[in-house]
Amino acid sequence: xxxxxxxxxxxxxxxxxxxxxxxxxxxxxxxxxxxxxxxxxxxxxxxxxxxxxxxxxxxxxxxxxxxxxxxxxxxxxxxxxxxxxxxxxxxxxxxxxxxxxxxxxx
Amino acid sequence: xxxxxxxxxxxxxxxxxxxxxxxxxxxxxxxxxxxxxxxxxxxxxxxxxxxxxxxxxxxxxxxxxxxxxxxxxxxxxxxxxxxxxxxxxxxxxxxxxxxxxxxxxxxxxxxxxxxxxxxxxx
Numbered sequence: 001x002x003x004x005x006x007x008x009x010x011x012x013x014x015x016x017x018x019x020x021x022x023x024x025x026x027x028x029x030x031x032x033x034x035x036x037x038x039x040x041x042x043x044x045x046x047x048x049x050x051x052x053x054x055x056x057x058x059x060x061x062x063x064x065x066x067x068x069x070x071x072x073x074x075x076x077x078x079x080x081x082x083x084x085x086x087x088x089x090x091x092x093x094x095x096x097x098x099x100x101x102x103x104x105x106x
Numbered sequence: 107x108x109x110x111x112x113x114x115x116x117x118x119x120x121x122x123x124x125x126x127x128x129x130x131x132x133x134x135x136x137x138x139x140x141x142x143x144x145x146x147x148x149x150x151x152x153x154x155x156x157x158x159x160x161x162x163x164x165x166x167x168x169x170x171x172x173x174x175x176x177x178x179x180x181x182x183x184x185x186x187x188x189x190x191x192x193x194x195x196x197x198x199x200x201x202x203x204x205x206x207x208x209x210x211x212x213x214x215x216x217x218x219x220x221x222x223x224x225x226x227x228x
Contacts, residue, residue, distance in 0.1 A: 033215065100151070
């Protein structure tokens with residue numbers, strides 16, 4: 001069965017760039033989304049269609065998707081960005097989430 | 107502002123049933139595909155089911171197919187999830203989610219409810 005694989009954790013210093021990857025067979029042929037979930041809160045869409053930002057999402061969030069890997073990049077990471085991040089993709093009949101990555105801003 | 111409010115969660119014995127509801131407001135409910143997504147305590151997001159805008163097409167995760175039924179009542183702006191033959195592994199927060207993607211096979215979960223907790227335990 002199809003799977004999306006994320007690293008369990010990523011650490012970054014404030015002001016630096018954080019990159020979170022999501023791997024899946026020919027993922028680049030699908031449309032990837034990314035969600036941010038802070039503790040005790042519902043998820044929030046931060047990237048859709050690989051690289052588009054919904055209104056209200058800061059410009060420091062960007063995305064890419066090619067080959068077998070989608071990447072969420074956070075430039076100038078801030079303490080408020082500390083959260084769990086989930087990638088998502090799907091096909092005509094099912095939706096998949098990656099296992100999630102805990103981003104720690106040290 | 108768009109609102110999704112889930113209800114109906116609670117404690118149920120293994121093998122029991124529960125029906126979740128999700129009331130939608132401040133958007134044209136009948137224009138959107140809707141989904142249920144769940145999250146077990148301390149775990150990641152798992153997609154459960156989806157229904158198209160008029161309720162004629164449904165899809166399910168393998169883990170719930172044959173036990174759960176998704177439906178909607180557009181005149182009441184309400185989404186449902188009927189859960190039967192519940193198991194301990196169904197214990198989770200269940201989120202109601204709006205999908206604003208334009209293309210079939212594409213997904214964009216732009217609004218999430220606050221979730222309702224379902225606990226399956228004896």
